[in-house]
Amino acid sequence: MKRLGGFLMALCVLLAAGMSAPEGxxxxxxxxxxxxxxxxxxxxxxxxxxxxxxxxxGVKITYEAAGTGATLDKAKTGTFDMVMxxxxxxEDKFIxxxxxxxxxxxxxxxxxxxxxxEDPAHIKGMKSAxxxxxxxxxxKVPFITRNDRSGTxxxxxEVWEKAGIVPDGPWYDRFVDGKKGNKATTIYxxxxxxxxxxxxxxxxxxxxEIALVPLVEGDKILLNFIxxxxxxxxxxPSVNAAGAKGFxxxxxxxxxxxxxxxxxxxxxGEPLFFPNxxx
Numbered sequence: 001m002k003r004l005g006g007f008l009m010a011l012c013v014l015l016a017a018g019m020s021a022p023e024g025x026x027x028x029x030x031x032x033x034x035x036x037x038x039x040x041x042x043x044x045x046x047x048x049x050x051x052x053x054x055x056x057x058g059v060k061i062t063y064e065a066a067g068t069g070a071t072l073d074k075a076k077t078g079t080f081d082m083v084m085x086x087x088x089x090x091e092d093k094f095i096x097x098x099x100x101x102x103x104x105x106x107x108x109x110x111x112x113x114x115x116x117x118e119d120p121a122h123i124k125g126m127k128s129a130x131x132x133x134x135x136x137x138x139x140k141v142p143f144i145t146r147n148d149r150s151g152t153x154x155x156x157x158e159v160w161e162k163a164g165i166v167p168d169g170p171w172y173d174r175f176v177d178g179k180k181g182n183k184a185t186t187i188y189x190x191x192x193x194x195x196x197x198x199x200x201x202x203x204x205x206x207x208x209e210i211a212l213v214p215l216v217e218g219d220k221i222l223l224n225f226i227x228x229x230x231x232x233x234x235x236x237p238s239v240n241a242a243g244a245k246g247f248x249x250x251x252x253x254x255x256x257x258x259x260x261x262x263x264x265x266x267x268x269g270e271p272l273f274f275p276n277x278x279x
Contacts, residue, residue: 032243034063035075036084037151038181041065043201043272045263053250067150067179078236082244086151086226100229106251107260107273108225111155112203113216115195129219130163140171142194146178146185156197159221199224201272252277
């Protein structure tokens with residue numbers, strides 16, 4: 001009976017410990033949980049950075065990909081230690097609401113306006129993205145939107161706002177699977193021979209598979225800044241704050257920034273991202 005009583009007491013202690021754990025499933029010891037926007041995962045830079053840091057620091061990094069809006073929403077549950085995102089308005093709100101701390105710029109690339117080579121809206125070579133959007137709306141030619149609060153969608157709406165246009169009508173196609181990411185959206189736009197706003201990394205990785213081409217690029221409004229933010233340990237005491245800080249410190253350090261600088265050059269002839277850590 002004494003043995004049974006001891007066993008039950010130990011079991012109760014373990015159960016109590018598990019039940020008292022805050023939000024979400026408990027992370028393994030030393031595990032770093034990253035909620036990331038889809039693009040850098042699909043492009044391969046997140047897997048490479050995670051694997052390199054795992055080998056260097058002897059920790060496990062798990063990551064899930066979603067649009068930036070969904071990425072931040074998931075982090076608000078306390079089940080992630082940090083996020084990688086690219087929509088400054090949403091990022092600032094996440095921090096202002098007390099969910100995030102210690103935002104750091106890591107890398108950037110840019111968006112381009114893709115479209116069919118025939119270019120029915122005649123936007124090729126335009127220097128202003130808002131003017132190109134206005135031409136597309138005036139011509140009422142198909143345009144694909146992710147429509148999912150992702151960083152890409154937020155940037156698209158920023159360009160429409162700058163153009164002074166609220167897009168609507170049969171020509172403005174709200175892709176029902178936009179939440180699947182930029183790759184799926186680009187493939188769909190290609191099938192529809194439509195225009196879309198897309199990050200350059202996605203275009204480069206799909207270049208050989210699609211007929212769409214970049215028609216407008218280089219406007220400042222199209223810059224795409226990617227940052228990491230730690231989940232606030234004061235709001236969620238269960239997060240691995242030390243692990244997140246260590247990974248973030250490394251991401252903005254010379255080794256990771258060097259990896260970012262050359263990533264993709266061997267395959268695509270140009271980098272998919274550019275280092276952007278503050279020096």
